[in-house]
Every structure is written in structure tokens, then in C-alpha cells.
Amino acid sequence: MRGVSRHVSALIILLCLTVFIRSGYAQTPTPTSEYLNGHEVRGAFLEQYRSVADPLRLYGYPITGEFQTLTEHGWVTVQYFQRARFDLITDPSGRERIEVAKLGSLLYPGPGPLAPVPTDPLACRRFENGKSVCYAFRQFYEANDGERNFGLPISDLEIAERRYVQYFERARFEWWPENPPGERVVLTDLGKRHFDLVVRDPELTRPQIPPNAIIAQIVPQAQAFVAQALIPSGDQQTLYVIVRDQYGRPIPNASVSVTLLGPEGVRLTYRATETNTDGITWLSFFAGRFAPQTVITLKVKVQVLGQETETQTWYRIWY
Numbered sequence: 001m002r003g004v005s006r007h008v009s010a011l012i013i014l015l016c017l018t019v020f021i022r023s024g025y026a027q028t029p030t031p032t033s034e035y036l037n038g039h040e041v042r043g044a045f046l047e048q049y050r051s052v053a054d055p056l057r058l059y060g061y062p063i064t065g066e067f068q069t070l071t072e073h074g075w076v077t078v079q080y081f082q083r084a085r086f087d088l089i090t091d092p093s094g095r096e097r098i099e100v101a102k103l104g105s106l107l108y109p110g111p112g113p114l115a116p117v118p119t120d121p122l123a124c125r126r127f128e129n130g131k132s133v134c135y136a137f138r139q140f141y142e143a144n145d146g147e148r149n150f151g152l153p154i155s156d157l158e159i160a161e162r163r164y165v166q167y168f169e170r171a172r173f174e175w176w177p178e179n180p181p182g183e184r185v186v187l188t189d190l191g192k193r194h195f196d197l198v199v200r201d202p203e204l205t206r207p208q209i210p211p212n213a214i215i216a217q218i219v220p221q222a223q224a225f226v227a228q229a230l231i232p233s234g235d236q237q238t239l240y241v242i243v244r245d246q247y248g249r250p251i252p253n254a255s256v257s258v259t260l261l262g263p264e265g266v267r268l269t270y271r272a273t274e275t276n277t278d279g280i281t282w283l284s285f286f287a288g289r290f291a292p293q294t295v296i297t298l299k300v301k302v303q304v305l306g307q308e309t310e311t312q313t314w315y316r317i318w319y
Helices: 002-026 043-050 103-107 135-143 190-199
Strands: 033-036 039-042 067-071 074-081 084-090 096-100 124-126 132-134 158-160 163-167 172-175 185-187 221-226 236-244 255-261 267-271 280-286 295-304 307-317
Touching (some): 033 043, 043 096, 084 190, 103 190, 124 135, 135 172, 221 295, 236 295, 255 280
Antiparallel strands (some): 067 074, 074 084, 084 096, 124 132, 158 163, 163 172, 172 185, 236 280, 255 267, 255 295
8 A cells, every 4th residue: 555655646746747847838938929119919920020130120110010901912911010011821721921022122113323333243242133232232131131031132223312222122222321330231111111102091000009018118228429539620520329228129219419518618419310210310510619639528318218318428629
């Protein structure tokens, strides 16, 4: 009997451990939905969104929830993001999958004026359709799994809206030389453009947050630096400000004010434009007529969603 009791006790302990382990996994499932910018992203749409290394940069925030509309695939369920549209496609076998719409192809207006940039075969990559991607655009394309995420290039390097641009099947690249290094290739908000042009229903863009949704608090982080650390007296200076959250994600629409502190109590206040979708803003201003070797301090205050942070930078009058 004692042997039987020992076996029964061991079995009970094993069953308890099994239930504990299973319940432990059950309590920490992978989230199947997430609220971003006031819109729910769920299921296959969320899987596609998370499938890239930097979804905020490649796709941006969602600007709608899911809805049905007529597309190149017929009537399907879609969701728009700032830079993309996700289509829920059903295969003949009945299997569902997400396809990122070819908004670049849909919105490309046709050949425009070519950008006056010399072609260097060593700096370019030529594709089977005869188009090439060069220089910084090539670096950005290859660093972000371009064929999968952007598709093939469908235009040459052209001038549009006073920018150098290039269209791809699923994206448009823009060249912003005034941005800091690493931020000069910008993706056009093709998702928003297509939605505003084709769908045009503001009701679909209204945030739909349930009363019990838990919204994480945004903690802004700011960086500031000037274009010229050493600058002649009386010249124009440019200040760049980058605003990100505690996870390194860009924060758009942040309010940025700048205070210039100079010698003998000089104090000037400026306001920059709100940060763009990449969390960046810049301000050009008169550097001042000060004596050589004078150090000018710039104090930067950032406010967004009821939160604020401060940072500062400086420059020196050289001559």
C-alpha cells in the first residue's frame, strides 16, 4: 500500500506541474491585436506589420481600421497605413494571406523631369526591367530587403514636388539633403495619398479605442544638433531636432521651441515647425553678430501628448 501511495503522490505532483506549466504559457500568449495611433491592428494584418524590422519607418502608423473596398483583387478587406495598404487575399485553396498593395505603381503619374545626377555604374544596381537604383537610394533599398518590401523600381531618378524622387512598385523614395545623416532617404506617405485620392471617407480614419484599452504612456526623448558647430558671425545657422519615444520610435507632431542664450543676457526664442512623420524638424535662424570665440547655447523644449522633455546644444562664433 505504501508503494501504491508513493506512486499516486508522484502522479498527482506530475499532473500539478503539468497544469502549472501549461497555465504559465496560457497567461503570456503572443498578442493578436494592438492599438496604434487609435486604430486596432490584428490577426494577419498585425503579423504582416511585425514581419519587418522597422514597421514604423516602412509602413508608418495605421490611419484606418479594417474595412472592405474594391481593389485590383476585387472586393477585399483592407487596412491603410501612412505608407502602405494591406490587402487580405483569399487563395483558391481558401487560405488567407496579406499582400502589400502596389501603391507606387497605382500612383505613379508617368515619367517626369530627370534629376541632374550623374550615373556611376559602380554606385548603381540595374534591374531586369532596365531601371537602376543608385547611391543612397540603393543603400536604403538593400538595407531594407528592397525587392520584398518595395518591389522593383518603376521610374528613373526624377524631380517631383521640388525633391529628387524614385518610384517603386510599393513605395516612393524622396531625397531630403537637409536631414541628418541616416535620415535623408524618406518614404512618401503613399498610403495616406491613395486613401485621400480614392477612398476619401473621413469616418474610416476616426480613432476607435475601446473604453478598457490600455494605452502606453509616451516618454519623449529629444536630440538637437546644429549644422555648423563653428560659424562666422552674422551667418545663418540651422538647428536639427529629432524626437523619439522610449523605444526609439519617431514621434510626429511634437511641438518644439528653441531659446538662444548669448552674451550679456541676450535671450531669443524661436518656434520650429512640428516634427514630421520621421520625428524630425529643423529651424534656420540668424546666428547673431557676436565676437569671435563666443559660445552660443541653444535650449530646446519638446512637448507632445501632455509630456515634455528638454535638451540643448551649442555653437561657437569662429570669426
